[in-house]
Amino acid sequence: LVGTTWSQTLVSEEAAAIAYLEEYDKLTADIHYQYTEAGWIYETNITDETLANMTDWSLKLSDFNYREAKNASRFDMSKINNQNITRLLGKVMDIGTAAFPDTVKLRKISDLEGEMAGIYSTAKGCINATTCLPLEPDLVNIIANSRHYEELAAAWKGWRDASGKKMKHLYPEYVNLLNEAIKFEGKFEDMGDYYRSDYESPTFESDVRALFQELAPLYENLHAYVRRKLRQHYGADKFPTTGHIPAHILGNMWAQDWTNVYDILAPYPNKGSNYTITRMYKVAEDFFTSIGLNKMPPLFWENSMLVKPVDRDVFCHASAWDFGNKRDFRIKQCTSLTDEQLLTVHHEMGHIIYYLAYQDLPYLYRDGANPGFHEGMADIVTLSFQTPEHLKKIGFLDDVPAQNEGDINFLLRMALSKVAFLPFGYLIDQWRWSVFRGDTLPDSYNEKWWDLRCDFQGIFPPVKRTNADFDPGAKFHVPGGVPYISYFVSFVAQFQWHKALCKVANISGPLHRCDIYNNTMAGTRLNDMLKMGSARPWGEAMLKITNGTDGQTNKLSAAPLLEYFSPLLKWLQHNNRKYNETLGWDKKKCPNVPSANGLSGNSRIQNIGFLITAIFALFI
Ligand SMILES: CC(=O)N[C@@H](CC(=O)O)C(=O)NC[C@H](CC1(C(=O)N[C@@H](Cc2ccc(O)cc2)C(=O)O)CCCC1)C(=O)O
Numbered sequence: 230l231v232g233t234t235w236s237q238t239l240v241s242e243e244a245a246a247i248a249y250l251e252e253y254d255k256l257t258a259d260i261h262y263q264y265t266e267a268g269w270i271y272e273t274n275i276t277d278e279t280l281a282n283m284t285d286w287s288l289k290l291s292d293f294n295y296r297e298a299k300n301a302s303r304f305d306m307s308k309i310n311n312q313n314i315t316r317l318l319g320k321v322m323d324i325g326t327a328a329f330p331d332t333v334k335l336r337k338i339s340d341l342e343g344e345m346a347g348i349y350s351t352a353k354g355c356i357n358a359t360t361c362l363p364l365e366p367d368l369v370n371i372i373a374n375s376r377h378y379e380e381l382a383a384a385w386k387g388w389r390d391a392s393g394k395k396m397k398h399l400y401p402e403y404v405n406l407l408n409e410a411i412k413f414e415g416k417f418e419d420m421g422d423y424y425r426s427d428y429e430s431p432t433f434e435s436d437v438r439a440l441f442q443e444l445a446p447l448y449e450n451l452h453a454y455v456r457r458k459l460r461q462h463y464g465a466d467k468f469p470t471t472g473h474i475p476a477h478i479l480g481n482m483w484a485q486d487w488t489n490v491y492d493i494l495a496p497y498p499n500k501g502s503n504y505t506i507t508r509m510y511k512v513a514e515d516f517f518t519s520i521g522l523n524k525m526p527p528l529f530w531e532n533s534m535l536v537k538p539v540d541r542d543v544f545c546h547a548s549a550w551d552f553g554n555k556r557d558f559r560i561k562q563c564t565s566l567t568d569e570q571l572l573t574v575h576h577e578m579g580h581i582i583y584y585l586a587y588q589d590l591p592y593l594y595r596d597g598a599n600p601g602f603h604e605g606m607a608d609i610v611t612l613s614f615q616t617p618e619h620l621k622k623i624g625f626l627d628d629v630p631a632q633n634e635g636d637i638n639f640l641l642r643m644a645l646s647k648v649a650f651l652p653f654g655y656l657i658d659q660w661r662w663s664v665f666r667g668d669t670l671p672d673s674y675n676e677k678w679w680d681l682r683c684d685f686q687g688i689f690p691p692v693k694r695t696n697a698d699f700d701p702g703a704k705f706h707v708p709g710g711v712p713y714i715s716y717f718v719s720f721v722a723q724f725q726w727h728k729a730l731c732k733v734a735n736i737s738g739p740l741h742r743c744d745i746y747n748n749t750m751a752g753t754r755l756n757d758m759l760k761m762g763s764a765r766p767w768g769e770a771m772l773k774i775t776n777g778t779d780g781q782t783n784k785l786s787a788a789p790l791l792e793y794f795s796p797l798l799k800w801l802q803h804n805n806r807k808y809n810e811t812l813g814w815d816k817k818k819c820p821n822v823p824s825a826n827g828l829s830g831n832s833r834i835q836n837i838g839f840l841i842t843a844i845f846a847l848f849i
């Protein structure tokens with residue numbers, strides 16, 4: 230090194246880092262392949278052995294991450310000017326709970342997660358004394374298709390008794406261990422803080438809160454309309470004066486998507502569905518290739534699990550898998566022949582298209598620009614695919630409904646999934662972040678959950694809840710440890726992208742009628758963003774896709790979503806005024822939910838009244 234100049238010294242630190250990262254790239258791809266395969270084997274064949282094997286591999290991966298984070302910390306970042314190299318080194322060292330040296334506790338976390346996810350995926354909800362059914366497709370179909378209040382309540386309660394209630398005792402330790410592990414390095418306040426760090430923004434939490442508040446009026450108008458129509462159908466006696474809607478009559482086990490009760494809300498030409506499972510996947514693939522994106526690679530068709538096996542327990546919750554070797558990409562889905570499932574097929578394949586778009590990046594960058602971007606990409610084609618014109622093109626709809634009432638009908642149907650979802654997509658991590666912060670302790674898990682459900686969604690539980698219940702556990706992503714705010718971010722971002730792509734594609738007319746099918750200009754613009762992966766902070770990816778359009782920005786914006794639904798909002802406001810429907814609900818009262826000290830407001834008063842009467846009776 231004699232006579233090495235200062236800049237050469239710089240180069241040598243950087244050169245060493247580059248050499249290290251090249252070696253790391255191969256090692257990490259190899260071990261991630263093993264880890265992903267072990268996860269796949271477990272989820273497509275749930276047994277004690279496959280769970281143990283998956284846990285072993287998740288610990289091997291933690292060890293690998295721990296070791297490589299130590300190696301990467303060896304480099305002196307102040308001597309490296311190249312931002313790309315320092316970003317990559319930073320990602321090698323961003324290993325979350327794997328930085329925790331207590332491998333016994335790390336194994337316990339993995340065991341708890343495996344046990345809770347196992348309870349969830351094998352649970353059978355009893356709808357009466359003799360009949361107990363799995364969630365998919367049986368209970369899901371009852372909630373989607375039954376129009377009997379009590380039958381719906383039985384399926385709703387049965388599922389929660391068999392899933393959440395059975396894992397309530399496991400969640401507190403799971404939370405404490407995750408917090409202990411993530412706090413070890415001193416970089417994060419708690420596990421929620423670590424989850425939010427994926428968005429690389431100190432204002433992320435307040436940004437999403439502002440977006441949610443901006444979207445609330447649209448949701449409240451939809452809620453008021455739907456409540457009136459459901460009240461007509463089920464009878465006013467089922468609807469409390471607080472203004473809430475019973476949680477189990479909205480067509481979805483979690484009241485997160487209301488499209489299944491569309492028939493009660495408005496007449497709509499029924500869909501032809503002379504479809505097969507394989508055709509559903511071919512139709513989805515055709516959409517992506519029509520805009521110039523990739524088709525599914527050969528191994529996709531060989532290795533995917535597209536139908537529920539009859540001979541073993543599996544995770545039916547649909548998912549897309551990237552095995553990180555540029556060849557093996559799979560979908561696992563218990564596919565059934567419904568239009569909701571056809572949307573899920575497009576969703577899961579959207580993830581695969583993202584994997585394919587960034588497959589040549591360094592492994593560390595093979596990710597969504599942020600988790601919401603991956604979900605937004607998964608959903609974006611459904612904004613085009615569901616237009617009546619498109620459904621007719623592919624033989625899923627007999628004829629296109631006439632312009633104006635067809636428009637409102639179509640917008641209402643889209644709102645039942647895209648607007649109805651917003652408070653739900655927002656509230657799951659509000660609950661989870663408050664649990665990780667220690668603001669919500671085990672004895673008020675369920676009460677806090679229903680506070681948020683009642684406050685943000687304007688729904689209430691049809692069956693009285695007790696603190697023995699653990700309703701958050703009845704939603705896959707809670708026992709699965711899967712963050713959820715990504716979906717709220719996705720539902721905002723996908724309308725920004727839809728608006729931008731329709732502009733780039735020179736498609737005029739209202740946003741909700743735009744279909745980018747067959748438009749390679751839109752596809753190219755989308756792909757330009759996808760192939761960035763997580764190489765740059767996500768604001769640059771947002772700018773990449775919106776560049777040159779009137780929605781150009783590097784931030785999340787609710788404006789395109791509000792623009793898309795503005796014709797519907799006007800119609801809803803008119804309709805709610807016409808029936809002088811009071812908007813909203815009592816955000817501080819939740820029917821059927823006892824408050825923290827075990828007594829709800831009104832029952833506390835009743836009890837005191839009872840006490841006074843009893844004492845008075847003594848003196849008579
Ligand atoms: C290996 C792995 O885990 N891979 C990730 C993908 C990745 O990160 O690479 C993955 O496949 N995650 C599974 C998850 C599945 C679904 C889901 O859970 N959806 C949410 C919210 C929602 C609701 C309506 C909607 O239109 C879109 C989303 C729910 O159902 O509550 C269920 C069917 C739809 C999407 C998914 O695909 O996002």
Ligand SMILES: [Zn+2]
Pocket residue numbers: 576580603604607
């Ligand atoms: Zn997804």
